Amino acid sequence: xxxxxxxxSQVPVFEEAPVxxxxxxxxxxxxxLFWYVQYPNQGLQLLLKYLSGSTLVKGINGFEAEFNKSQTxxxxxxxxxxxxxxxxxxxxxxxxxxxxxxxxxxxRLFVKA
Amino acid sequence: EAQVTQNPRYLITVTGKKLTVTCSQNMNHEYMSWYRQDPxxxxxxxxxxxxxxxxxxxxxxxxxKVSRKEKRNFPLILESPSPNQTSLYFCASSLKGGANYEQxxxxxxxxxxx
Numbered sequence: 001x002x003x004x005x006x007x008x009s010q011v012p013v014f015e016e017a018p019v020x021x022x023x024x025x026x027x028x029x030x031x032x033l034f035w036y037v038q039y040p041n042q043g044l045q046l047l048l049k050y051l052s053g054s055t056l057v058k059g060i061n062g063f064e065a066e067f068n069k070s071q072t073x074x075x076x077x078x079x080x081x082x083x084x085x086x087x088x089x090x091x092x093x094x095x096x097x098x099x100x101x102x103x104x105x106x107x108r109l110f111v112k113a
Numbered sequence: 114e115a116q117v118t119q120n121p122r123y124l125i126t127v128t129g130k131k132l133t134v135t136c137s138q139n140m141n142h143e144y145m146s147w148y149r150q151d152p153x154x155x156x157x158x159x160x161x162x163x164x165x166x167x168x169x170x171x172x173x174x175x176x177x178k179v180s181r182k183e184k185r186n187f188p189l190i191l192e193s194p195s196p197n198q199t200s201l202y203f204c205a206s207s208l209k210g211g212a213n214y215e216q217x218x219x220x221x222x223x224x225x226x227x
Contacts, residue, residue, distance in 0.1 A: 009153070032212050043117070043203055043218030051213050090155060094212030099163070101212055103155040
């Protein structure tokens, strides 16, 4: 069975600073990996996904993530954050070829002026 | 506009009073799913549907029912709500049921059971 651990429940950061949101997963089979963003009072929106191929994945709004199979990680990064990036971010994992997606507990990103 | 809609957005009810949360998508998606979101637990899947008349349990199905009579609609039914079902509920859909397909989420329904 797969599981997802988001290592930080909250991450405060100043505007224009870089940020990394950490995600580790466990699975005995090949996986697909996702990052979703949830803005206040809204549903989740896909930021980026890794299915196969290049381990560096670029998503919307300047975010990127790197799949590291040996460390079973899929950390999300942005070189310079904006106030508008304040949101909750969810890492998710699915078994490759499967139907079910397991979500992490979420990381709240606070961007301060 | 392609979207997933949920109604109501907010609901306060009492223990034992049956309720239905509707979910509708206009993207002709085959796969639909219900999640609940609780602080510190992320999203947990309640039920999902691979297509019309095909539904199956997710991780936390107890106390919930669903039906999929039409492709676009996937209502969530709480026959006898209890306070532990107070939560934020999301409906989602995707083109097909494979995990590689992007899920599109509704805006959420905040349910309080007193």
